Amino acid sequence: MKHIAIGQSGGPTAVINATLAGFVRTLYKDHQLTFIRNGYEGLAEDVFFEGTKEMISGVLDHERVPGACLGAGRYGFTREKVKQSVKNLRSRGVQTLVFMGGNGTMEALHDIQQEADQQHYPLQVIGLPKTVDNDLAGTDHAPGFGSAAKYAAMAARDMSRDLQAMNNFEQVRILETMGRNAGWLAATSGFFNEYPEDGPHVISLPECPMKPQVLVQQTESALETYGSALIVVSEGSAWSGDEQVEKEIVNGRPVLGGVSREVEELLKENLGVMVRSELLGMNQRSFSPAVSTVDLKEAIQTGETGAEWVLEERSGVMASLKRISTSPYRVSFTPVWLEAVEQSGERKLPSKFINDQDAFRDWLRPLLGEGLEMYPPPFQRRDHHVIRQNQPKQK
Amino acid sequence: MKHIAIGQSGGPTAVINATLAGFVRTLYKDHQLTFIRNGYEGLAEDVFFEGTKEMISGVLDHERVPGACLGAGRYGFTREKVKQSVKNLRSRGVQTLVFMGGNGTMEALHDIQQEADQQHYPLQVIGLPKTVDNDLAGTDHAPGFGSAAKYAAMAARDMSRDLQAMNNFEQVRILETMGRNAGWLAATSGFFNEYPEDGPHVISLPECPMKPQVLVQQTESALETYGSALIVVSEGSAWSGDEQVEKEIVNGRPVLGGVSREVEELLKENLGVMVRSELLGMNQRSFSPAVSTVDLKEAIQTGETGAEWVLEERSGVMASLKRISTSPYRVSFTPVWLEAVEQSGERKLPSKFINDQDAFRDWLRPLLGEGLEMYPPPFQRRDHHVIRQNQPKQK
Numbered sequence: 057m058k059h060i061a062i063g064q065s066g067g068p069t070a071v072i073n074a075t076l077a078g079f080v081r082t083l084y085k086d087h088q089l090t091f092i093r094n095g096y097e098g099l100a101e102d103v104f105f106e107g108t109k110e111m112i113s114g115v116l117d118h119e120r121v122p123g124a125c126l127g128a129g130r131y132g133f134t135r136e137k138v139k140q141s142v143k144n145l146r147s148r149g150v151q152t153l154v155f156m157g158g159n160g161t162m163e164a165l166h167d168i169q170q171e172a173d174q175q176h177y178p179l180q181v182i183g184l185p186k187t188v189d190n191d192l193a194g195t196d197h198a199p200g201f202g203s204a205a206k207y208a209a210m211a212a213r214d215m216s217r218d219l220q221a222m223n224n225f226e227q228v229r230i231l232e233t234m235g236r237n238a239g240w241l242a243a244t245s246g247f248f249n250e251y252p253e254d255g256p257h258v259i260s261l262p263e264c265p266m267k268p269q270v271l272v273q274q275t276e277s278a279l280e281t282y283g284s285a286l287i288v289v290s291e292g293s294a295w296s297g298d299e300q301v302e303k304e305i306v307n308g309r310p311v312l313g314g315v316s317r318e319v320e321e322l323l324k325e326n327l328g329v330m331v332r333s334e335l336l337g338m339n340q341r342s343f344s345p346a347v348s349t350v351d352l353k354e355a356i357q358t359g360e361t362g363a364e365w366v367l368e369e370r371s372g373v374m375a376s377l378k379r380i381s382t383s384p385y386r387v388s389f390t391p392v393w394l395e396a397v398e399q400s401g402e403r404k405l406p407s408k409f410i411n412d413q414d415a416f417r418d419w420l421r422p423l424l425g426e427g428l429e430m431y432p433p434p435f436q437r438r439d440h441h442v443i444r445q446n447q448p449k450q451k
Numbered sequence: 452m453k454h455i456a457i458g459q460s461g462g463p464t465a466v467i468n469a470t471l472a473g474f475v476r477t478l479y480k481d482h483q484l485t486f487i488r489n490g491y492e493g494l495a496e497d498v499f500f501e502g503t504k505e506m507i508s509g510v511l512d513h514e515r516v517p518g519a520c521l522g523a524g525r526y527g528f529t530r531e532k533v534k535q536s537v538k539n540l541r542s543r544g545v546q547t548l549v550f551m552g553g554n555g556t557m558e559a560l561h562d563i564q565q566e567a568d569q570q571h572y573p574l575q576v577i578g579l580p581k582t583v584d585n586d587l588a589g590t591d592h593a594p595g596f597g598s599a600a601k602y603a604a605m606a607a608r609d610m611s612r613d614l615q616a617m618n619n620f621e622q623v624r625i626l627e628t629m630g631r632n633a634g635w636l637a638a639t640s641g642f643f644n645e646y647p648e649d650g651p652h653v654i655s656l657p658e659c660p661m662k663p664q665v666l667v668q669q670t671e672s673a674l675e676t677y678g679s680a681l682i683v684v685s686e687g688s689a690w691s692g693d694e695q696v697e698k699e700i701v702n703g704r705p706v707l708g709g710v711s712r713e714v715e716e717l718l719k720e721n722l723g724v725m726v727r728s729e730l731l732g733m734n735q736r737s738f739s740p741a742v743s744t745v746d747l748k749e750a751i752q753t754g755e756t757g758a759e760w761v762l763e764e765r766s767g768v769m770a771s772l773k774r775i776s777t778s779p780y781r782v783s784f785t786p787v788w789l790e791a792v793e794q795s796g797e798r799k800l801p802s803k804f805i806n807d808q809d810a811f812r813d814w815l816r817p818l819l820g821e822g823l824e825m826y827p828p829p830f831q832r833r834d835h836h837v838i839r840q841n842q843p844k845q846k
């Protein structure tokens with residue numbers, strides 16, 4: 057019987073609790089489980105939940121609940137806190153530490169492993185992947201992304217039809233997706249782009265800094281051809297030559313936001329038409345009706361695999377998803393060293409997908425699960441016109 | 452055989468195309484259908500789609516597609532344009548005019564009827580109700596609201612769990628719902644409020660102007676008790692003594708927005724904690740995974756009923772939904788004079804629902820359809836603390 061401590065860290069997803077449930081369900085009958093509160097903060101400050109019957113039962117009941125039921129969050133993990141964390145685990149007699157999270161989580165887990173080694177404390181560590189914007193290195197994709205992608209894709213598709221219905225009123229709509237450093241999520245918004253009227257007519261990625269005049273021209277062109285334009289920008293998109301728009305710094309991480317507003321101002325000024333912008337917001341990572349059946353299944357399997365690897369005495373690794381084939385869709389789990397994940401940095405959208413939307417669509421399709429009906433074509437409009445509200449800027 | 456012209460007007464919903472499909476399916480085999488492009492603008496400017504086989508087929512295919520497939524939108528309908536509209540209908544030999552829309556649509560339809568009467572032109576007119584924020588008078592509720600309510604309720608529930616997971620990072624989250632004059636939608640965000648931690652901890656309605664210090668105190672109280680606070684505001688919420696926050700005027704209607712940002716600034720300044728705000732946005736009226744099965748069914752039935760009433764020679768009425776009972780849920784259609792709808796003005800949330808959330812929940816429940824599972828209780832937190840980032844304002 058092992059004494060296993062489990063935590064969740066980073067931003068939550070719609071399925072991180074499913075990973076936890078899969079893990080716990082496999083092990084709770086035969087092992088002692090201790091749950092860490094609020095990710096690395098709880099680990100450093102020794103705040104745990106004991107794995108009582110009620111706690112286990114509550115965790116299993118949370119399988120399909122978004123958020124992170126143990127608490128997750130962001131935390132500045134200093135050398136001191138790493139040491140304190142190891143001390144806390146050791147004094148509790150913990151033999152195995154398992155954390156669910158992204159890049160930062162894997163890095164911290166590796167720090168803990170090294171500290172434990174230094175103290176000759178034989179702590180087994182395993183990382184279970186989680187992501188919203190798919191920037192986690194060392195894995196084809198990770199639980200959380202498929203559902204966020206489905207949300208973004210469906211939102212773009214549905215909002216596009218809504219926008220087209222209002223083309224005598226609102227002519228340009230800008231949606232901002234999550235994606236601090238990588239444009240995977242923004243790119244998924246083009247999944248349902250079956251008809252050119254639907255758009256998105258422009259998708260801005262952090263990988264490709266935006267040139268204002270190009271953006272204006274592309275929008276103008278869509279406006280004149282279709283009567284309305286749908287623009288999607290990633291939160292981490294930047295202007296050519298400039299920094300990302302940063303709103304505030306909390307716990308050492310910038311809270312990004314506002315690029316869609318900058319684009320809104322630019323287009324209003326240059327085109328003189330009505331433009332609205334909105335964030336797709338936190339629903340991207342929590343809205344349960346949009347959860348992908350495949351994402352949910354893989355999240356549970358990630359937890360179960362982690363549990364099996366605990367029993368197989370693996371350590372120092374993350375349970376990565378390896379794609380064997382896309383059509384038919386087959387994946388398997390493969391161990392990746394935590395330091396390899398750390399060294400790879402944030403994983404950006406590769407040029408093969410930036411330059412070829414069909415290739416990206418094929419790659420993405422299996423992750424979105426069921427419910428991907430295509431809409432009928434919108435009715436041809438021969439009568440649209442661009443409604444200028446004020447004089448557009450001189451070119 | 453009748454010659455019937457049909458249009459959609461106002462902001463689209465997730466189900467207005469279902470109403471159109473229900474109407475068309477009942478009549479297309481035996482009657483001549485002509486479709487009006489972009490609501491009253493198309494009617495005044497004589498822009499129609501002929502009811503060809505392809506057009507009919509396309510309309511039926513759009514039954515479950517959000518947006519308004521004929522185009523809808525907002526339009527300043529002057530006396531001149533009313534006259535021109537009647538002229539356009541008359542010259543085409545239209546015998547029946549049917550419009551889907553809200554308050555403004557019914558008012559315009561009535562104007563058209565009166566103008567046709569003056570011209571001794573025996574035009575039959577019928578209005579089919581549509582709403583997002585349920586402010587349409589003369590009906591228990593109207594198609595579009597149930598789905599928007601489901602979206603808002605589920606978003607609040609899911610975002611609440613997401614927020615609670617991040618309580619060492621983000622402590623106050625503000626969501627802004629649609630609802631220019633009436634707080635029905637904002638109120639629905641409290642539907643899943645089963646556990647006090649979940650919130651929303653404050654819901655602001657246009658019916659009840661906000662007092663800044665009360666809002667601050669309620670938020671502080673939730674923060675101290677639960678470690679995070681979820682605030683929901685309606686777009687039309689106003690400060691006690693002040694006007695609504697207006698962003699711009701387009702086509703004679705103010706485009707509201709920004710009250711959630713004002714609340715964000717207020718709370719940041721007074722509480723000194725991290726606060727984020729976002730609009731629930733256009734997804735409220737278009738996101739198809741959140742469509743309510745009951746709303747969809749009633750939308751189709753509204754169209755079918757309108758079609759039956761065309762054949763029964765009714766005129767000058769809107770097909771209202773009358774609630775016979777809540778449990779079991781039974782509704783029927785009843786004709787309401789267009790001028791009665793106009794005279795009633797925008798229908799606000801009644802005090803019996805403002806003051807008794809359980810009563811509102813019971814009234815609302817049948818409209819949300821299926822998929823209303825309650826989540827398990829969040830885990831007890833005994834360890835939360837309020838993280839001040841800057842000095843809160845002196846009280």
